[in-house]
Amino acid sequence: MFDQLSKRLSGSLERLRSRGRLTEDNIRESLREVRVALLEADVALPVVKEFIARVNDRAVGQEVTKSLKPGQALIKVVHEELKHVLGDEQAPLALDRQAPVVILLAGLQGAGKTTTAGKLARLIQERHKKKVMLSSCDVYRPAAIDQLETLAGQVDAGFFRSAETADPVRIATDAVDHARKQFADVLILDTAGRLAVDEAMMDEIRRVHAAVDPAEVLFVVDAMTGQDAANTAKAFHEALPLSGVVLTKTDGDARGGAALSVRHITGAPIKFLGTGEKIDGIEPFHPDRLASRILGMGDVLSLVEEVERKVDQKQAKKLAGKVGKGSRRFGLDDFRDQLLQMDKLGGMGALMDKLPGMGNLPDAVKSQVDDKQTRRMVAIINSMTPKERRYPDIIKGSRKRRIAAGSGLQIQDVNRLIKQHKQMQKMMKKVGSKGAMAKMMKRLPGGMPGGGGGMPF
Structure with missing residues (x-):
């Protein structure tokens, strides 16, 4: 939802973020782009007119043009006015009446x-x-x-x-x-x-x-x-x-x-x-x-709440105990459990929708996120014997053919799964080593949360 609108709005506003000074012409030009984006998203014309008018009134006044960081101040105004259009506060169900x-x-x-x-x-x-x-x-x-x-x-x-x-x-x-x-x-x-x-x-x-x-x-x-x-x-x-x-x-x-x-x-x-x-x-x-x-800022709060409700905490603790303990501790059973947990959260597509900055990923990258692939991987693991899941190194030619036939897939798919599992083992061993997590986070765009890559205000 909002893929097109998010891409257009975040693109228009991003160009203003780094500007040290905004003029009324800059603001009006950006708001024209925002207006077109809203209309293309099938937002009703009266709503668009009122939204643009409210943002413009606040943007050309002291609140933005006199701000220390006017680009970020304008994004803050747009965020607040979007929230106003959507209803300001959450409206809970009225369940406090006499039953039923x-x-x-x-x-x-x-x-x-x-x-x-x-x-x-x-x-x-x-x-x-x-x-x-x-x-x-x-x-x-x-x-x-x-x-x-x-x-x-x-x-x-x-x-x-x-x-x-x-x-x-x-x-x-x-x-x-x-x-x-x-x-x-x-x-x-x-x-x-x-x-x-x-x-x-x-x-x-x-x-x-x-x-x-x-x-x-x-x-x-x-x-x-x-x-x-x-x-x-x-x-x-x-x-x-x-x-x-x-x-x-x-x-x-x-x-x-x-x-x-x-x-x-x-x-x-x-x-x-x-x-x-x-x-x-x-x-x-x-x-x-x-x-x-x-606006492409993600929805980490909803993601955290969803994880708390849907992720099996016992399995999560069990997996955490295996991080950094050696590659053999993380078997294909554990890999399957993680795939199933991700599927409970709506798959990779749903997770990406809630993570900040994911809306700016190229379409070529987004197209590779296929939740059907998760279900195929689970089917392959389910076609293995308990021994094969625990010791994947024993899976050779004849076993691969049997597993592929049992899951209705190809031998190449089985090879790809085994390779991904080995990569996961290596990554988990690195994460468990001292200081590795900090080094990995430094390589991410924007660094750690709060280190320049988080919310724009």
Whole structure:
């Protein structure tokens, strides 16, 4: 997400960073580039106009032109104004009501409401330690109720299936009663969508809303629809008191205009981003962190939080004990564990998206980051015997042919994996030696964090 926008904005602003003095002409020229970048990213025109006006007012005043480092001061202004457009502060879910707290999901057909319901249930159970129940009021889409019931089973949430009825309002009220009897803390109601906004759908969801008085009304919208996402959100906001927005399919949107438009147009905060097809592919929306990612500064905080949640700490400690202890201690089993841990974090692509400066890498380098390669490597290791995984040196001709056939790959792939494992062994031995880590960090662009290569302000 935001690949094109990030590249354009960071490129325009980078040219100003090192300048000792900025003139109004310099600033206006750069802001023209920023304006074009935003419009190409499908950001709504009213949003672009207001954003550029606010940055310009601050930039041509004392705040930037009289600053000791005007280039960096301008980047700081752009960062703060981007954060303002995105919503300033994170908007958490309102879960402090009397149970069951009802969360109503609304949106067009195909936006991802049902999948989002399952993802939200998992997130609320894991992070808020609440008992969650799911129910579907969609009586039109074939198998919609079955799909939600399957998702509820995957995340160990409760599920309410109503008796045969075609009345969504009755389903909603029965679900609230059932959730109360089952002592559920949160009830997530999935509603029907249409291919386009129509009065019948709006009337139905208004009646459901009036019957259950939800604590949260979340509008679920496909981020890849660009400006249409913001316009559809506006139509729903006029019919319902939206408390927040969930942007889905953000992993497939290279432009990101919806995220920058929807908050401004509806006034409703973005609360979550759908980041993939997996059931854990959802994350709370942090305006400041996303603003940093757009400007190529990365999102280290989110990365740290993700590592704490998803990485197996016992395995990490076990691996740490092998660093610097000799090459034989780090076997192919350990290598596979590290590959699987990386896959849990979304793969190399997701990691790079959150690391500072990665947006400036050449496209040729980015194209080599292929998460499918990780899964191929795991398949090769799984095709080995325990002895081969522990002592890779014994893997010769006939063994390589058997392993390649077992993983459905070529002998060259097996050779490449063994070579990468040996390189990893050498690197880990060096890292474990005294002073090696400091030497390695000095070779990195910008040096250690805080040594000139970190945040621009």
